[in-house]
Amino acid sequence: MPKPFKIPQSVLVVIYTPSWDVLLIRRTEADPEAPAFWQSVTGSKDALGEPWAETAAREVLEETGLDCTRGRALAPHLHDWGVENVYAIYPRWLHRYAPGVTHNTERLFGLQVPDGVAITLNPREHTHYQWLPFAEAADRCFSPSNAEAILQLPQQTQQTREPAP
Numbered sequence: 541m542p543k544p545f546k547i548p549q550s551v552l553v554v555i556y557t558p559s560w561d562v563l564l565i566r567r568t569e570a571d572p573e574a575p576a577f578w579q580s581v582t583g584s585k586d587a588l589g590e591p592w593a594e595t596a597a598r599e600v601l602e603e604t605g606l607d608c609t610r611g612r613a614l615a616p617h618l619h620d621w622g623v624e625n626v627y628a629i630y631p632r633w634l635h636r637y638a639p640g641v642t643h644n645t646e647r648l649f650g651l652q653v654p655d656g657v658a659i660t661l662n663p664r665e666h667t668h669y670q671w672l673p674f675a676e677a678a679d680r681c682f683s684p685s686n687a688e689a690i691l692q693l694p695q696q697t698q699q700t701r702e703p704a705p
Contacts, residue, residue, distance in 0.1 A: 545638040546584045548629070551596040553581040553618075553649045554689055555604065560697075562677035562690055563659065565603060565666040578670075578680045580689065582646075593620060596649040604669075605660030608651055621648040621696050625685045648689050650696055 555563040564578040583599035585592075596618060597609040608614035625646045629637060659669050672680060678690040 545641075546636045547586075547588060548584075548637055548641050548644040549588070549595075550582055550584040550644055550646050551592060551599055551649055552625075552646050552686060552689055553596050553600055553651055554693060555581060555600070555606070555651045555653060556674065556693060556697075557653060557655045557657075557671070559655070560674045560693055561655075561671040562674045562693070563604070563653075564670050564672060564677050564680055565661060566668040568663070568665060568667050576680065577682045578677075579682060579686050582686075584644075592647045593618065593649075596620075596647075596651075600651060603662055603665055606651070606653060606657065614651065614653065617652045619650045619652075619696070621650055621689075621692070623648040623689075623692070625688075627685055646685060648692070648696075650693065652697070 562580070564580065567577040567579065569577075581599050581603045583595065583602070585595045586598070597607075597615070600606050600608050600618075606614060608618045625648070626643055627646065628642060629644050634642070661667070661669060674690055674693045678687040681687040681690065
């Protein structure tokens with residue numbers, strides 16, 4: 541049975557500490573032209589009606605082992621930034637989408653976690669992780685929309701600034 545096409549609606553979750561160190565993870569399928577394919581947590585909706593926050597929490601858990609699903613300690617620290625980016629899907633990944641789909645809508649979230657939180661990568665998706673000061677993390681990102689999201693961290697957290705969980 542063929543794998544279903546991806547839904548062209550995804551989340552990008554910037555995971556950060558109270559001091560604005562940002563978690564970056566390295567994809568297993570690194571592009572030879574961009575050997576350091578570092579990014580924040582990303583992933584597509586599993587169903588069209590899946591709420592954005594559910595997608596974000598599911599992807600964070602799948603990719604990092606951090607549980608911010610409803611009712612868990614980190615859940616109140618997941619914030620929908622209310623920002624959506626629409627961008628052209630990279631040609632190398634167009635085959636994952638239905639014929640004629642060329643653009644994706646990406647919703648931005650932030651997740652504040654305590655310093656020293658344990659990360660457990662999904663080895664099918666990512667090989668390494670690192671924590672970097674937010675500006676350095678933005679410079680390291682492969683995706684321009686990911687870099688821009690990280691640079692929004694001070695502005696986005698100004699409204700949701702909170703003590704570490």
